Amino acid sequence: MHNLLEFLQKYNHWFVFVILEVVSMVLLFQYNSYQGSAWFSTANAVTGKIYEWDANVETFFSLTKVNQELTQRNAYLEQQVQQLSDSLYGVTKDSAIYHRDQFALLQNYRLIPAKVVANSLDKPDNLITIDKGSADGIHKDMGVISGTGVVGIVYLVAQHYSIVIPVLNVKSNISCTIQGRGYFGYLRWKGGVSELAYLEEVPRHAHFKLGDYVVTSGYSAVFPPGVRVGKILHVFNSADGLSYRVQLRLSTDFARLRDVCVIDDAVMKERLQIMRAAQDSIMPDGNAKGKN
Incomplete structure (x- = not known):
């Protein structure tokens, strides 16, 4: 437990930076229509590609x-x-x-x-x-x-x-x-x-x-x-x-x-x-x- 507290104390500024980045990204995409639509399109494209890979893997293993x-x-x-x-x-x-x-x-x-x-x-x-x-x-x-x-x-x-x-x-x-x-x-x-x-x-x-x-x-x-x-x-x-x-x-x-x-x-x-x-x-x- 002591080691964990030391680790958090040593790198606390990095954790604060990541949290602020996440909050800023959420605010950016939620309250700006253009950035929101761009994020939505990109997320859909990535999700679609993942589903496509999953379908290809499933098809391959069903070939037998x-x-x-x-x-x-x-x-x-x-x-x-x-x-x-x-x-x-x-x-x-x-x-x-x-x-x-x-x-x-x-x-x-x-x-x-x-x-x-x-x-x-x-x-x-x-x-x-x-x-x-x-x-x-x-x-x-x-x-x-x-x-x-x-x-x-x-x-x-x-x-x-x-x-x-x-x-x-x-x-x-x-x-x-x-x-x-x-x-x-x-x-x-x-x-x-x-x-x-x-x-x-x-x-x-x-x-x-x-x-x-x-x-x-x-x-x-x-x-x-x-x-x-x-x-x-x-x-x-x-x-x-x-x-x-x-x-x-x-x-x-x-x-x-x-x-x-x-x-x-x-x-x-x-x-x-x-x-x-x-x-x-x-x-x-x-x-x-x-x-x-």
């Missing part, structure tokens, strides 16, 4: 949520475009008709938006880490998509993070179909360029052309039918010559992948459980478990 919502909306719109294309084929009676009942709109599924926190492109066994886990409703074998197409399948799940096996993994194997043609194959990546993959085991009698799109078949319990995979670039014979090996340019740009959606649907869960139960009920020799 906006990107997630846009990714989810893009996924919906992608399916709607495919539905409209299918309806157009039906009206025009084009030979490339892709039956409407093969589509399942993503509006019928719950999409869980997530952000990619780790991603690799240059390994045979690339993996993707996303910032959603079991606490967010994620579990193993869920399909993962972006706004432009298929990404991969959930492989490992922790409470707040999950590991995804992407298309760019030599162990990835997704059932696909050539859109509008009805021919099926399996999507595989052989390493190398991240933009290219192959649709394997396409029948030799299949009729299609370069530029046709490949989409998910819906024959698995992971992806609904009709999710975009890529576009056909080239066609090769398989090693045994019994089928085609179709080269695709993937729709998803994995090098720029930031926001994804995980597909959650009770129907696909039920289908997956039934498939697993059927596999568990079959003995290795092909006979069903249980008594005859």
Whole structure:
């Protein structure tokens, strides 16, 4: 207390000066219209700038949520475009008709938006880490998509993070179909360029052309039918010559992948459980478990 009194006594003239300055400023701006209007305009300008900075900061920190919502909306719109294309084929009676009942709109599924926190492109066994886990409703074998197409399948799940096996993994194997043609194959990546993959085991009698799109078949319990995979670039014979090996340019740009959606649907869960139960009920020799 003694030190405080000494400080006030030592610098009392400065405190008196500041008080007088404040009083004079108040009197000046309060009783002089010109100075008052100038002060009011300046104060408004400063306040407005502060509010603008505050809004910019708030907008910046909300960009993550906006990107997630846009990714989810893009996924919906992608399916709607495919539905409209299918309806157009039906009206025009084009030979490339892709039956409407093969589509399942993503509006019928719950999409869980997530952000990619780790991603690799240059390994045979690339993996993707996303910032959603079991606490967010994620579990193993869920399909993962972006706004432009298929990404991969959930492989490992922790409470707040999950590991995804992407298309760019030599162990990835997704059932696909050539859109509008009805021919099926399996999507595989052989390493190398991240933009290219192959649709394997396409029948030799299949009729299609370069530029046709490949989409998910819906024959698995992971992806609904009709999710975009890529576009056909080239066609090769398989090693045994019994089928085609179709080269695709993937729709998803994995090098720029930031926001994804995980597909959650009770129907696909039920289908997956039934498939697993059927596999568990079959003995290795092909006979069903249980008594005859």
